[in-house]
Amino acid sequence: MSYEKELAAAKKAVTIASRFCQKVQKVLLQSDVQSKSDKSPVTVADYGSQALVSYILEKELPSESFSLVAEEDSGDLRNDGSQEVLQRIRELMNDTLVSDGENKVLSAEDVLTAIDSGKSEGGPLGRHWVLDPIDGTKGFVRGDQYAIALALLDEGKVVLGVLGCPNLPLASIANTDQSSSQNQVGCLFYATIGSGTYMQSLDGSSHKKVHVSAIENPAEASFFESFEAAHTTFSLSGSIATKLGVKAPPVRIDSQAKYGALSRGDGAIYLRFPHKGYREKIWDHAAGCIVVTEAGAVVSDAAGKPLDFSKGKFLDLDTGIIVTNQKLMSLLLKAVQDSLREASSPPTGPSL
Numbered sequence: 637m638s639y640e641k642e643l644a645a646a647k648k649a650v651t652i653a654s655r656f657c658q659k660v661q662k663v664l665l666q667s668d669v670q671s672k673s674d675k676s677p678v679t680v681a682d683y684g685s686q687a688l689v690s691y692i693l694e695k696e697l698p699s700e701s702f703s704l705v706a707e708e709d710s711g712d713l714r715n716d717g718s719q720e721v722l723q724r725i726r727e728l729m730n731d732t733l734v735s736d737g738e739n740k741v742l743s744a745e746d747v748l749t750a751i752d753s754g755k756s757e758g759g760p761l762g763r764h765w766v767l768d769p770i771d772g773t774k775g776f777v778r779g780d781q782y783a784i785a786l787a788l789l790d791e792g793k794v795v796l797g798v799l800g801c802p803n804l805p806l807a808s809i810a811n812t813d814q815s816s817s818q819n820q821v822g823c824l825f826y827a828t829i830g831s832g833t834y835m836q837s838l839d840g841s842s843h844k845k846v847h848v849s850a851i852e853n854p855a856e857a858s859f860f861e862s863f864e865a866a867h868t869t870f871s872l873s874g875s876i877a878t879k880l881g882v883k884a885p886p887v888r889i890d891s892q893a894k895y896g897a898l899s900r901g902d903g904a905i906y907l908r909f910p911h912k913g914y915r916e917k918i919w920d921h922a923a924g925c926i927v928v929t930e931a932g933a934v935v936s937d938a939a940g941k942p943l944d945f946s947k948g949k950f951l952d953l954d955t956g957i958i959v960t961n962q963k964l965m966s967l968l969l970k971a972v973q974d975s976l977r978e979a980s981s982p983p984t985g986p987s988l
């Protein structure tokens with residue numbers, strides 16, 4: 637099955653959305669950042685990116701029935717107090733569309749309609765686009781890493797992924813300070829099922845096939861995890877790394893840029909252990925998962941089961957997500973299960 641048309645449309649959509657987000661990050665105002673009902677942040681860029689990706693996909697693939705599962709919805713933008721924010725999104729988006737040669741000026745209603753195309757629930761049948769318009773909004777607001785993550789689900793399987801990482805240097809971030817200024821920044825990773833993973837610069841100048849690290853000795857491995865302590869359990873990943881014999885300190889960056897960095901071998905392991913009660917959403921992992929899998933990695937939950945994207949908006953998984961290459965996975969799984977067992981059994985004090 638070829639997904640050429642869909643890949644071309646997805647790359648165009650993510651590239652335009654990435655350029656839009658780069659522009660907005662430079663001029664982001666405090667008033668551009670809102671807080672959603674779940675207390676998580678959302679910005680004019682999250683909304684604008686979702687509207688742009690939805691608009692471009694529908695324009696580039698007119699014939700197909702369009703189903704999009706996306707993180708944001710227009711609810712908060714439709715209430716009276718949000719007219720100014722909506723206008724700002726519209727102006728910022730139209731600037732981008734004009735500078736990208738798209739001869740279309742969107743109205744406020746067009747913006748709301750485009751955002752709301754993302755209301756699909758996904759599921760095991762048919763085709764669904766899966767979009768996180770800005771993954772790592774906290775990183776985006778902080779001026780650090782974030783990603784535009786777009787995937788295609790076909791009959792419940794992720795078959796295509798495009799990951800725009802506007803702030804990720806083209807050079808490895810293995811252990812250097814990823815904000816080092818001399819590097820060109822802005823990467824686009826893409827993969828289709830069975831065809832490998834490629835990385836290009838956002839401006840399309842450089843382009844190469846990438847592969848995950850082939851490290852077999854954990855002592856040489858480094859691992860990636862969230863920047864945000866609220867999103868993962870640092871003590872658990874630390875214990876796993878120690879059991880594995882990993883010497884390097886963790887590389888902590890926001891968003892699915894971690895999957896992109898792993899796909900090109902910047903690190904060998906990704907550990908994600910959300911705190912109790914958190915349910916992972918498919919848009920936080922679909923694109924990253926195929927990008928790193930097609931580059932040679934294994935992605936599983938803490939029980940070693942592959943992630944299942946066919947169950948709607950949520951990933952129902954065991955405890956956390958672990959990623960590494962084929963050679964290290966059995967060692968990693970054992971370290972994970974030993975650490976989880978230790979964490980769940982209370983420390984045995986001296987017998988009284």
Ligand SMILES: Nc1ncnc2c1ncn2[C@@H]1O[C@H](COP(=O)(O)O)[C@@H](OP(=O)(O)O)[C@H]1O
Nearest residue numbers: 770771772773774862866867890891910911914
């Ligand atoms: N308590 C929590 N545990 C795990 N992930 C969480 C979380 N709260 C939010 N997230 C998710 O973590 C994503 C960012 O991933 P990372 O931690 O790798 O930077 C956020 O995506 P958004 O920024 O799109 O909302 C959000 O969906």
Ligand SMILES: [Mg+2]
Nearest residue numbers: 676677707773
């Ligand atoms: Mg969010």
Ligand SMILES: [Mg+2]
Nearest residue numbers: 768771772920
């Ligand atoms: Mg996200």
Ligand SMILES: [Mg+2]
Nearest residue numbers: 707768770771
């Ligand atoms: Mg998001």
